[in-house]
Amino acid sequence: MTIHEKVDAPMQCGSCPIRHRAVCARCEADELAALDAIKFYRSFQAGQTVIWAGDQMDFVASVVTGVATLNQVMEDGRTQTVGLLFPSDFVGRPGRSGSPYNVVAETDLLMCCFRKKPFEELMARTPHIAQRLLEMTLDELDAAREWMLLLGRKTAREKIASLLAIIARRDAALHLNTPSGRMVIELPLTREAMAAYLGLTLETVSRQMSALKREGLIELSGKRTVIIPDYEALMIEAGEDADGGLPA
Amino acid sequence: MTIHEKVDAPMQCGSCPIRHRAVCARCEADELAALDAIKFYRSFQAGQTVIWAGDQMDFVASVVTGVATLNQVMEDGRTQTVGLLFPSDFVGRPGRSGSPYNVVAETDLLMCCFRKKPFEELMARTPHIAQRLLEMTLDELDAAREWMLLLGRKTAREKIASLLAIIARRDAALHLNTPSGRMVIELPLTREAMAAYLGLTLETVSRQMSALKREGLIELSGKRTVIIPDYEALMIEAGEDADGGLPA
């Protein structure tokens, strides 16, 4: 079984082949087998936190199902989410340790893990994998920098609209089409998690959601289901160029 | 001449060997020669802006002397600096285009450039280079994420202290020691550029600098020279763990 084939989990890599397949798309059969040989699966419950300090975590992983957040935490407890991890996204770094992060499972989570040692050995033998990992990391860097613009310069309203845009784009990408017109999206995050990602408080998030609803830019069905009547109109609120920069 | 040897410029790679040498440290002599064959130098005047959109820029580069900032810009002109480029730092991405950035020379600047095509070919032939580039990119990603915490959660005062800390650490690294005690640093940035990096306005930067000065945490000699009487005391203001996270 290759890394991008189905496992018993409901939504394995087949549903979001871009990243997973990318790790191995250009690999030969024997390289695929090598990847399969060193992988294993781990699941986490919603709400569970994993402290992903470079040294203590001796594996890298990629999300198979569910959504997690990657968080930076200050000693006094202030927390900033620095990345969303959707299915096919990669966590951890090969090589020596980097900064420590908290990974919080926002929903039940299944991850596909590779022990660092054998993964690195495989990387050394298989240039495709290293190259693909570089590409993915560069994309993440672009995304992080775009998010810095949001954190440093956008208003609360623009931040909310941008977050909805990201989720809408992800959703659209899963169905292999471009986001536009009327869309229905499912928020995988609580108001608190949204606030953590946007550099706001949960009260401000709630207020701005209400404001967008009042003005007809979104509709809410329950707390977590958001209907976007007009994707393009919402984009204008986000203050982004029409094409929408984030590739990740 | 290898990439990390002196050129006629005052402070070529020898002064900050970590990154430059790293690109080629594990390369064989012929690979070094190949790198040398495709490199060329370009200089920019202080204040000059280069639009580094993936497609139009057909080279990658690394800073030899001077300091530049990497900026994200919104259509309405709001600007966020997303990275400082010190000597030995790398700009541009091999592979297909990424997001467009503005690179602004904050001082006179000398860059060492490599045309993309031959650089990529070299990368494909030389796994060391690809691996080293991956490491560097992962470090940058860590730095970007640490900065997201600053942008999203720190107060103006903490932001200023953190920026001074970064510059102090860079300075110390150049002399191969750890930052501590009394330090004298030279700001390579105007108040405006500091504000752009910190997600503040220049007035707020100025006010907070004055406040830190009033409280004896820093002294100013002229506008650009900052004396830090007690590095550790300033670190506390920055709200960072003592060891100071940013490796980049």
Next chain:
DNA sequence: CCCGGACATTGACCCAAGTCAAGAAACCAT
């Protein structure tokens, strides 16, 4: 030495978002 322009500081005022606190909705497990 003095002038002009760029850069920096300071003050007065304002507003977006944070804080604190009370309810309301949704979501369980019995």
Next chain:
DNA sequence: ATGGTTTCTTGACTTGGGTCAATGTCCGGG
């Protein structure tokens, strides 16, 4: 259904940092 918990909304109030505007300081060139 029912009660208890968690999550979300809304209101009243405060505040950090933005905005606008006036000065001040530095530095290079004539």
